[in-house]
Amino acid sequence: VQLQASGGGLVQAGGSLSLSCAASGRTFSNHGMGWFRQAPGKEREFLAAISSSGIGTTYADSVKGRFTISRDNAKNTLYLQMNSLKPEDTGVYYCAASVGRSGYTSSSGYDYWGQGTQVTVSS
Numbered sequence: 001v002q003l004q005a006s007g008g009g010l011v012q013a014g015g016s017l018s019l020s021c022a023a024s025g026r027t028f029s030n031h032g033m034g035w036f037r038q039a040p041g042k043e044r045e046f047l048a049a050i051s052s053s054g055i056g057t058t059y060a061d062s063v064k065g066r067f068t069i070s071r072d073n074a075k076n077t078l079y080l081q082m083n084s085l086k087p088e089d090t091g092v093y094y095c096a097a098s099v100g101r102s103g104y105t106s107s108s109g110y111d112y113w114g115q116g117t118q119v120t121v122s123s
Contacts, residue, residue, distance in 0.1 A: 001026040001112045005095045008117030015085050015121075021078040021095030021114055029053075029073040032103035034110060035080045037119070039091035047093075048080065049103025058105060063089075085121045092116040 007019040019035070034049040048059045048069035057069055068081040078095050096110035104110065 001028065001031060001097050003095050003097060003112055003114035005093060005114040005117040008093060008119045010120045010122065011085055013085060013087055013121055013123050016081070016083045017085065017119060019080040019082070019093055019095075019117060019119075021080075023076045023078065023097065026097075028071075028076040028097075030101065031112075032098040032101055032109075033069075033071060033078045034096045034098070034103050034105075035067075035069060035078075036094045036096060036107060037089075037091040038094070038116075039088075042091075044094070044107055046105045046107070049105060050078070051103055052101035056103070058103065060105075082119075085119075087121045087123045089121050090119060093119050 002025045005021045035047040038044040050057045050069045066084045070079045094116045095114040097112040
């Protein structure tokens with residue numbers, strides 16, 4: 001499956017951004033999906049995951065209550081709504097698709113990755 005993330009940009013602390021990830025090439029609704037980010041000089045970290053049906057979701061503690069993952073299987077698109085953004089949310093945001101129907105908290109659970117979109121939160 002090919003993934004293309006979009007929607008990143010520059011936002012002030014406390015603001016909001018909505019990321020999208022368009023999927024093509026395979027049946028999107030068969031795959032659990034996830035969002036990760038990588039800050040400069042840091043390892044890629046898990047943010048949120050969603051099952052193939054969209055019923056099951058899980059979040060990292062650092063974004064719980066601020067970020068919402070969702071998907072529209074009819075549009076082959078994954079979303080990440082980010083509210084109350086903080087400077088520490090700055091990084092490159094990646095969407096990923098797992099081989100199976102579950103979303104995972106570890107990057108090893110994903111076989112397909114998008115190219116990333118930059119999010120910068122200014123203080």
